[in-house]
Amino acid sequence: MRAAIFTGTGEDLEIQDVEPAAPGPRDVVVQLGASGVCHSDLSIKNGFVPMMPGMVLGHEGAGTVLEVGSEVTAVKKGDKVIASFIPACGVCIPCLADQSHLCDSEMEVMMATRGTLSNGSPFTTMTGLGTFAETMTVAQSSVVKVETDIPFDQLALIGCGVTTGVGAALNTARVHPGATVAIIGCGGVGLSVLQGARIAGASRIIAIDQGEEKRGVATAQGATDYVDALQGDPVAQVQALTSGRGVDYVFEVTVGTPEALAQAYGMTRKGGTMVMVSMPRMEGQFAISTFDLFYSEKTIKGCKYGSAQVRRDFQRFVDLTETGRLDLSNMVSRHIKLDEVNDAFGAMERREVVRSVITSF
Ligand SMILES: [Zn+2]
Ligand SMILES: [Zn+2]
Missing domain, CATH: 3.40.50.720 (NAD(P)-binding Rossmann-like Domain)
Structure with a gap:
């Protein structure tokens, strides 16, 4: 699987062929349809938000479910999903208080290793997602099924910036x-x-x-x-x-x-x-x-995260888009390939774009 890896502060992301680990019983494998390049990705790359190297970046994505673990009930193969960069476990106190953006399982989900890099060392994924990749293996609490024909380049934006x-x-x-x-x-x-x-x-x-x-x-x-x-x-x-x-x-x-x-x-x-x-x-x-x-x-x-209850709000923002009240098409400035992700950071720093969106992995 091709993925863009954070290898150190100030370094360009490295496109590597990495080996994903098999999904656990509550994991979901998603084939990315699109991934937005957000300022928070740049903040990790340039050290503004310090993170350990060896991480697949990207946290704003949407795609199709390829495979689910044996205990997954929320989604099934073929479902269209938007990734939530904060998981919504549904059973912690904040989740039960309609504040899934403060979900207690966030750290545990973020720390999971998801496979091995080309040098054999394990990799983690940004916010438990890692959308700068062909596929991602995530906790079922990190994806939300949506019903819509809105294209992936726009749906991806609901995963972070829009929400x-x-x-x-x-x-x-x-x-x-x-x-x-x-x-x-x-x-x-x-x-x-x-x-x-x-x-x-x-x-x-x-x-x-x-x-x-x-x-x-x-x-x-x-x-x-x-x-x-x-x-x-x-x-x-x-x-x-x-x-x-x-x-x-x-x-x-x-x-x-x-x-x-x-x-x-x-x-x-x-x-x-x-x-x-x-x-x-x-x-x-x-x-x-x-x-x-x-x-x-x-x-x-x-x-x-916009104080969002993602299982309520993702579909709500989809509906607002479908009825023309929320305009996502104007937010997509450029469609790019995974290999061009470093160029997208440059374009962002030069204020040339609202969003560059990776649509070819
Ligand atoms: Zn973001
Ligand atoms: Zn929770």
Whole structure:
């Protein structure tokens, strides 16, 4: 099986022919139809999120079930599935509380070895998936069956970016009709937040990014205003657009730096809510004025995987797409081959793409 392997910080991913292990009784083997290249993959490659080498990267994928273990009941051979980068075991306390994005089985699933590399050493897979590969062997709790004819290149995006972003708006923040919203960062996840805010009926959606590259796509997805953060303080620009009040909901969707979080907090109106959607550095810290927190009574929320209950939300986002209310086709900038995954990281760093999607393995 061909797979793209993380071999060390700063190194290009290596395409290797690896030997997958036989699936266990509760495992599912999936043939990938498509895999998105997400910023979190790049964060591992460049060391922003430290991980051990010897890992198949990729965590945003969809495909077809090839084989199931003897105890698997949730899916069967031939089913179309979207991979969930956080497993949903269905029986832990968070899962039972409709918070499968906080499932207790996450670490156990992530640590599983899934076969051997060309040098004979065992490999792990990113978040227990490893979608940069022809096939992946995963826990049954990591896949969700969906009923749809939407092509795999779009379905794959529901596995990470779309669920994280749309979920941030609909689940985490619960944006209300008529709300005002600002989104810092217009990559795949940021544009998904934007679409979630549009679906929720926000009256004003201010998209913010550095430079003009994202203005067109943000406007096409429903942004009412676009702020170029290189043209002066973005907080002041958002204040100017909202009569000095700030907005009801701010979503920080860059990489969670203290500067970006301070900007998000500054744009939030009194009594409003800011949501950190990005995956920040593990050692990151964020300082705010405690007096201001008291005085302006703002809410600060974390957001992991769009607070999604994947067995409810994946099909929900499929349905929103099929009825034309969620646009996934515009999120796919390029179709690429597995061998071009390193080029896709370059394109992402140069802000040329919303998503490169691997459709040929
Ligand atoms: Zn991702
Ligand atoms: Zn669970």
